[in-house]
Amino acid sequence: MKIITTIKNVFFAALLLGVTGSITPGCNGNSGKESGSDSTSTASSGTNDDKTLLGAGSTFVYPLFSKQFSEYNKLTGLKINYQSIGSGGGILQLTNKTVDFGDSDAPLTEEQAQKMGVPVLHIPMCSGAVVISYNLPEVKDTLKISPEVLAEIYLGKITKWNDAKIAAINAGVKLPATPIVIAHRSDGSGTTNIFTDYLCKVNDEWKTKVGKGTSVNWPQGIGGKGNEGVAGLIKQTPGGIGYIELAYAVQNKMAYAKVQNKSGNYITPNIASTSAASNVQLPADSKIFLGNTDAADGYPISGFTWALIYQEQNYNNRSQERAQNVVKLLWWTIHDGQQFCQGLNYAPLSPAAVTVAENILKSATFNAKPLM
Template sequence: MKSLRCAIRAWSLALGMLLLALPQPSRADNGILGAGSTFAFPVLAVWGYDLLNKGGFDYRAIGSGGGIKSIVANAVDFGASDAPMKPEELRERGLVQFPFIMGGVVPAANLPGIESNKLNLTGPLLAKIFMGQVRRWNNPEIRQLNPDLTLPPIDITVVHRADGSGTTWIFSDYLTKVSSDWANTLGTDKEIAWPVGIGADGNSGVAEKVRSTVGAIGYMEFGAAMAKKLTLLRMQNRQGNFIAPSMESFQAAAAHADWKHAPGFFMVLTDQPGAEVWPIAGVTYALLPAHSDHPTQTRRVLAFFDQCFEQGQKTAAILQYVPMPPSLVDTIRHRWDEQLSFRSIHLDPAALGTRVGQK
């Protein structure tokens, strides 16, 4: 199963590169055009594959910040962001948002001789590394947490995002919660004034930079780390347990989320309670105009996501994402009816000319 997941993810990334190379479809072509999160890029590439030759699907992985700017400028049919917008921000910009995929952000390293899921870190220590306060892998604080490991006496190279990123928002939100030093100096944002390190674009860019740099550590979407076969690290969660990143630990982070009572679906899944919880989990949101100038196009976008919820969840799981629970999907569809006046009573899958996620 692991090799199948890696093969499908590699295929999805190759497909994504093809999407980026193709001419950008226009609304006049009845294509669907989206932009934003690189976190969700692999699964959107696969979900959109059937649409590629049947009306057109183009998703530009330019980072969550770019996705928000694009939908606000009415330059795309939907934006995608890993950083949720607060209800007042949605109202101010005339947008609605809904979650469509969940997953984990993981610290991953290039550490020769250290196996995945063997090295332990705490949140405050991770913050020190990314603030440049801990600069060697054999630092006493790291050794104290890992007495059974022979840590290499090499420098730590921090790799971070160079673009405006929802993955950065999730990561920095977690560090803000667990480190007062981080909270007081850097805080939570899609772009951080990094005191150390080198930047790379996108999750895959960070993963590749870590892969090619001995001693490097970066943060990225789980599947990107798996695809590059990086050394995964165990993180101490809120209950004090050291947890390895996995589908199960990501699902545990979302287990108690009360989506039904979350205004505007605003939900943050970092540092959640629970014995088996991965502490750096996140959600990717689709952003749409509340009052669209192109209602037919927006209905097509909703029909696309409707089918993804129905038929694309197994694919999401294979790609190391957490599928949307049925109860949450029901809540999302109910919100569509409440918030989008142009939303048709019944979304006809035939309008897309395809069945998403099925081959």
């Protein structure tokens, strides 16, 4: 029954997204649970098969991983079973050592790192935009949203689409009196971390009352699991608004707003504006937040997504071949795999970011010896 449930979930996600490529479905129908109670059986099914790698985490990067892992399978025969369960779930499964790699749109917190107990590498995969999508079919113009308006919507202060503050920045647009229905993530999510980090930077009340993180106590709204869940809520709800990764909005032909950046410009989220936001100096460990960029042409709600692996790969009776397969996969992803970013509305890594990612991967070891 669990196998059937998982296949249905994967099929539904593929229908919703319209994404080219596939990811081998897992055997764990409850893989999205934050408890991780069922994750051990999922990982153990592939532990002795070094030609199948197990990953879990970010739904933000799912459309890209789907394509990349499909192409890598054609090249090498290696299968990658990636569960799109949210960054929090991926971190939990990596903590429990039931996957070969996790993926998160937020770096590990100090508490998460302590639970890991040993060094974890963060390898940047790409950067992407978190867009503000809305369901107002009667509005044909692309709406503009300022930081103040966005924060007040999510704080529950602006409750109708024809509110004076929305109208003031959308001159000439006939706005309906439709109630605003807020959608947000219900699971631990790096997309949420990107979004709430941005709100903290632009609104003191949000910073004080709600804060940032992969999961927060939302003042208003209804929750959906994964980017696909929030996208589904928006599409099904007249007056709905929510934050989702750009690829989900584009693939599903959903409307999304121009957002005002620090320079006062209303920016359309796309490859160019996301690249502009991510054109920054990366620290050696690659951990950086891109929200509220200083770039005049940069989209202000964007961020990196990171593959997470243990630096020392000899654990849980893993073979050296398995460890090498993980490192080779990620090396390909930050090089040849980058060609698939733009077609799926992700910003490829800059040459400088690739160099940082290379250096991080070169620090991975097996029995304290470099794998590369």
